[in-house]
Amino acid sequence: MEAVIFDIDGTLLQSDANDDALYLAAVRDVLGNVNLRPSWAMYTQFTATGILAEILNDNAIDATLETVAAVRDHFVASVRLHVSEYGPFAEIPGAREFVQSLHNSARHRIAYATGGWQESALLKLSISGFPVQGVPLSTSDDHFERQEIMLYALRQLDGVYDRVTYYGDGHWDAVAAKSLGWNFVPVGRKLDGLTSYESSAA
Structure with missing residues (x-):
């Protein structure tokens, strides 16, 4: 087996480019004009939660459950809107x-x-x-x-x-x-x- x-x-x-753009937009919309590393490759954790934790740490923002949930929920809403407008990936x-x-x-x-x-x-x-x-x-x-x-x-x-x-x-x-x-x-x-x-x- x-x-x-x-x-x-x-x-x-074929969703990775859209996913990256929607993720970045969600971070900016919720957290404001935070500092980001020059490329995704400069983050050590290649996951949505892991990268967000590093972004919050880099910008001295407390990684509360509420903050993480706000970014996640905004991102999910953005994905829903994208597929409703453009259809499945x-x-x-x-x-x-x-x-x-x-x-x-x-x-x-x-x-x-x-x-x-x-x-x-x-x-x-x-x-x-x-x-x-x-x-x-x-x-x-x-x-x-x-x-x-x-x-x-x-x-x-x-x-x-x-x-x-x-x-x-x-x-x-x-x-x-x-x-x-x-x-x-x-x-x-x-x-x-x-x-x-x-x-x-x-």
Whole structure:
């Protein structure tokens, strides 16, 4: 039995650029003209909660539950507005069919592990037609560290697996998968990885 765990933005959906822009806008709208590091790569935690914690620390703003919730809720509302105006985010070619085939397979169990927040992740997956019923989803609401998010997804699968494979589009995904001893499948041009799932088979 193999556990297959997927990142979402940039891995299953062509949503990463919009996601970054909406996240930045939510931070600015809620916190004001805070100082940000020159690039996302300069943050140490590549998750919505982790980056926000570093932004708050850099600007000497208390990381209260209320502040974090305000940014998260504003971001989720922005994602809802975006999909209501423009429709679902486009999938990476063949991604939905590939994920569904693994979900239907007796030899695989699937889960999602994303650095984004749960409500927005679930919205994006469901509106784009990916299986969500009965599929574990681990997010930045569960932990601020990507590796821990990935582990939580595996724990929710609640089984013993001969192999664990993680699909991701970021360098941080590759680093986390290697640290956990998981098989890693790169997705997207940033990692010279898959640009289509159409030739993949369950």
